[in-house]
Amino acid sequence: MPAPEAAIVLDGLRKSFGTKNALDDLTLEMPAGQVFGLLGPNGAGKTTAVRIITTLLAPDAGRVLVDGTDVTVDPGRVRRSIGVSGQYAAVDDKLTGFENLYLVAKLYGMRRHRAATIARDMLDRFHLGDVADQLTCTYSGGMRRRLDLAGALVASPAVVVLDEPTTGLDPQSRLDTWDVIGELVREGTTVLLTTQYLEEADQLADRIAVIDHGTVVAEGTSDQLKAATGGHRLEVVTAHDTDLATAYRVLAAIGTTPSVDRRARRVEVAVTDGQRALETAVIRLNTERVPVLDLGLRRATLDDVFLGLTGSAPARTAHTDPDQTAVLPAVPHWPTQSGALDRREASA
Ligand SMILES: Nc1ncnc2c1ncn2[C@@H]1O[C@H](COP(=O)(O)OP(=O)(O)O)[C@@H](O)[C@H]1O
Numbered sequence: 001m002p003a004p005e006a007a008i009v010l011d012g013l014r015k016s017f018g019t020k021n022a023l024d025d026l027t028l029e030m031p032a033g034q035v036f037g038l039l040g041p042n043g044a045g046k047t048t049a050v051r052i053i054t055t056l057l058a059p060d061a062g063r064v065l066v067d068g069t070d071v072t073v074d075p076g077r078v079r080r081s082i083g084v085s086g087q088y089a090a091v092d093d094k095l096t097g098f099e100n101l102y103l104v105a106k107l108y109g110m111r112r113h114r115a116a117t118i119a120r121d122m123l124d125r126f127h128l129g130d131v132a133d134q135l136t137c138t139y140s141g142g143m144r145r146r147l148d149l150a151g152a153l154v155a156s157p158a159v160v161v162l163d164e165p166t167t168g169l170d171p172q173s174r175l176d177t178w179d180v181i182g183e184l185v186r187e188g189t190t191v192l193l194t195t196q197y198l199e200e201a202d203q204l205a206d207r208i209a210v211i212d213h214g215t216v217v218a219e220g221t222s223d224q225l226k227a228a229t230g231g232h233r234l235e236v237v238t239a240h241d242t243d244l245a246t247a248y249r250v251l252a253a254i255g256t257t258p259s260v261d262r263r264a265r266r267v268e269v270a271v272t273d274g275q276r277a278l279e280t281a282v283i284r285l286n287t288e289r290v291p292v293l294d295l296g297l298r299r300a301t302l303d304d305v306f307l308g309l310t311g312s313a314p315a316r317t318a319h320t321d322p323d324q325t326a327v328l329p330a331v332p333h334w335p336t337q338s339g340a341l342d343r344r345e346a347s348a
């Protein structure tokens with residue numbers, strides 16, 4: 001039985017698309033009132049998991065509980081307790097920023113006056129007050145993303161699901177988004193955040209699950225994950241190319257599976273007892289007469305964790321495409337099936 005304080009429980013989730021297993025026995029518990037980071041490379045299954053959690057997609061097998069409610073038994077109830085913001089901003093271009101949020105508020109069943117007040121409040125909170133009455137087709141990628149995020153929060157949901165909320169954002173918008181997420185948690189909201197960015201998970205998430213090929217490859221706090229890969233990394237840069245092989249042999253005897261960067265003449269190894277490893281390395285490199293240019297010990301980063309577990313380098317925030325946001329919505333806001341809203345009502 002899941003612990004009662006779990007806000008989202010995934011139990012043996014499976015989903016295939018044709019022969020492709022997008023989710024392969026995905027099992028996770030996400031505690032209430034925290035940020036849970038679902039970290040994984042492109043194609044790992046993050047969005048598929050999000051779509052199942054938000055009732056947009058049925059799993060082939062397994063169970064999902066949101067605040068104790070099974071998504072397949074009572075999807076309506078799940079939708080009412082959840083706010084979703086997708087990787088591709090669910091923003092209607094033919095409406096203004098205000099109208100977009102007003103529409104969402106009305107769909108959540110709010111009366112006109114309340115919906116308008118909330119819409120204005122959210123626009124101010126997300127620094128969109130000045131452009132509230134402009135059509136969103138004039139918004140930048142970052143502005144659209146902020147509007148989308150605001151939409152997810154309109155109904156003050158207990159659980160907020162953010163699917164790659166900062167992918168494609170410029171650095172300032174990314175920092176703004178991080179602020180908003182931090183604020184949510186102070187208010188006690190449970191946040192499920194998917195990301196390809198290590199630093200994002202490291203900064204924001206209380207717990208992190210690294211997933212790859214639709215299954216969990218590691219789970220824990222950022223510190224636990226770092227410790228699991230050895231806690232520290234020991235690095236040696238040799239003065240000459242010819243000493244690289246000896247340095248490798250020395251480090252291989254101290255830690256597990258060193259990696260080598262030949263051009264940089266650097267050998268690196270994961271170690272559990274950093275202090276001791278460093279002392280041993282100094283002695284052995286000296287005995288083997290290896291001239292050392294650099295010798296150092298550093299704490300393992302989430303990069304090391306990710307690389308060690310998935311064998312691929314994590315995404316870097318540097319090369320992202322701001323225009324990526326201007327794509328059709330993959331995950332719309334809830335609820336969407338309540339019917340169309342008369343635009344005249346929105347401007348009333
Ligand atoms: N509707 C779909 N049809 C076919 N394949 C899909 C579909 N959705 C996702 N996939 C595949 O499932 C895998 C997981 O995708 P996804 O959940 O979008 O990963 P992520 O969000 O982590 O990048 C990928 O290989 C993707 O190509």
Ligand SMILES: [Mg+2]
Nearest residue numbers: 046047087164
């Ligand atoms: Mg995705």
